[in-house]
Amino acid sequence: xxxxxxxxxxxxxxxxxxxxxxxxxxxxxxxxxxxxxxxxxxxxxxxxxxxxxxxxxxxxxxxxxxxxxxxxxxxxxxxxxxxxxxxxxxxxxxxxxxxxxxxxxxxxxxxxxxxxxxxxxxxxxxxxxxxxxxxxxxxxxxxxxxxxxxxxxxxxxxxxxxxxxxxxxxxxxxxxxxxxxxxxxxxxxxxxxxxxxxxxxxxxxxxxxxxxxxxxxxxxxxxxxxxxxxxxxxxxxxxxxxxxxxxxxxxxxxxxxxxxx
Numbered sequence: 036x037x038x039x040x041x042x043x044x045x046x047x048x049x050x051x052x053x054x055x056x057x058x059x060x061x062x063x064x065x066x067x068x069x070x071x072x073x074x075x076x077x078x079x080x081x082x083x084x085x086x087x088x089x090x091x092x093x094x095x096x097x098x099x100x101x102x103x104x105x106x107x108x109x110x111x112x113x114x115x116x117x118x119x120x121x122x123x124x125x126x127x128x129x130x131x132x133x134x135x136x137x138x139x140x141x142x143x144x145x146x147x148x149x150x151x152x153x154x155x156x157x158x159x160x161x162x163x164x165x166x167x168x169x170x171x172x173x174x175x176x177x178x179x180x181x182x183x184x185x186x187x188x189x190x191x192x193x194x195x196x197x198x199x200x201x202x203x204x205x206x207x208x209x210x211x212x213x214x215x216x217x218x219x220x221x222x223x224x225x226x227x228x229x230x231x232x233x234x235x236x237x238x239x240x241x242x243x244x245x246x247x248x249x250x251x252x253x254x255x256x257x258x259x260x261x262x263x264x265x266x267x268x269x270x271x272x273x274x275x276x277x278x279x280x281x282x283x284x285x286x287x288x289x290x291x292x293x294x295x296x
Contacts, residue, residue: 036081036111037061039186060188062207067091067116080182080189080206083215084109087206088116090218094245101221158252158272160228161289165296168197169231169255173279176233176257179203183235190236192216196229209236210245217249227251234258238277243267253289255279260287 044057063081067074067088074097079087085107092098098120105119172195180191182205192212194202202225204215213234220227231253232246238260244267246254253274260268260277265287268275274289286293 036063038080038082038182058186060182060186060207064114065116066114067118069097069118070120071117077208077211079208079211081111083204083206083219084111084116086204086215086218086222087211088118088218089222090214090216091211092118093221094214094217094248096248156247156271158247158250160250160252161272161274161292162197162229162231162252163292163294164197164231164253165294166284167296169276169279169284169293170282172197172200172231172233173255173257175200176203176235180205180235190234192232192234192236194220194225194227195231195233197231201225201230209234210241212236213242213245217245220249231255233279237261238264238275240264240267243271243273243275246273247271253292255284 038061039058040061041056041058043054045052046055061081062078064076065079065084065087066076077087077091088107089101089104093101098104103120103122105121108117110117176191176193179193179200182189183191189205189207190209190212191203191205192209193200194216202216202219204212206212206215213232216232228250230251232251233255234242235257237258238254238256240261240263243254243264255276257279258277260275265275268288274292275287276284277287278285
C-alpha cells in the first residue's frame, strides 16, 4: 500500500482560486489480534506494521517482553496483525473486547496509574551528552523526514546514539512512530539503555511512560512537553529536552547529564 495519495483540491492564494493536485498522507487501519482474538484497531501509516504491533504490545504493558511472542503475521490487504503468544497473561485477557480506534494522539487503550504501572522503575543509567550533539541529531531528524516534507501530515521519530540515527520511522500518529521504533529495536536485539529517543511531536505522559518502560534514558522533541510528563521525568530520572530548534533547546530535567558545548 502506498504511503501517500494524490487528490484534487482548490488553492486560494491572493484572492484567486486554482485547481491543483496535492499529496496527502495515507491513513491505514491496522487491527491487532492476539491468539486469534481481536484486541485493538490503530490508525497508522501503512509501513513498519510488524514493528508497530510488537512495540504497541510491549509499550502498553500487554506483554512484558518479546520472548512471549511466538509469531507475528501481517495481512496488509485486510489490515490485520496476528500475534501469537506463547502464554496469554491475565492482563491481556482482561483487555479483549475493549477496543479503541486511535491515531495515537489520545489516551490510547489503557488509562495509566503511573505508580502502579511503573512501580519503582527509575532510570539508573543516565548518559552524558553534549548539547551540540542534541542539536545535530535534531537536524538529522529533520533531514530524514521526507514524508513530512512531502505531505506535512506525519510525525517522525528516531532512535539515536550520540553520533547518529540508528532507527527512523514516520507515522500519522506520534505514539505509533514511537512504538514502531521500540518494536524494531526489540526485534533487532538493540540495547536501549544508552540510547536517545527523538520525536517531532508533543511529549505527553504516555510518551514518557513508553520511554521509561523500555529503559531509554533521554527523550528529545522539537515540540513541547506537558506538565505531567515533566513531573514523571523528574520522578523517574529521565532526561527530558524540548523545543530543540535551530541552536536552542529547553532542558526540563537532566541538566546534570548535558555538557554545554
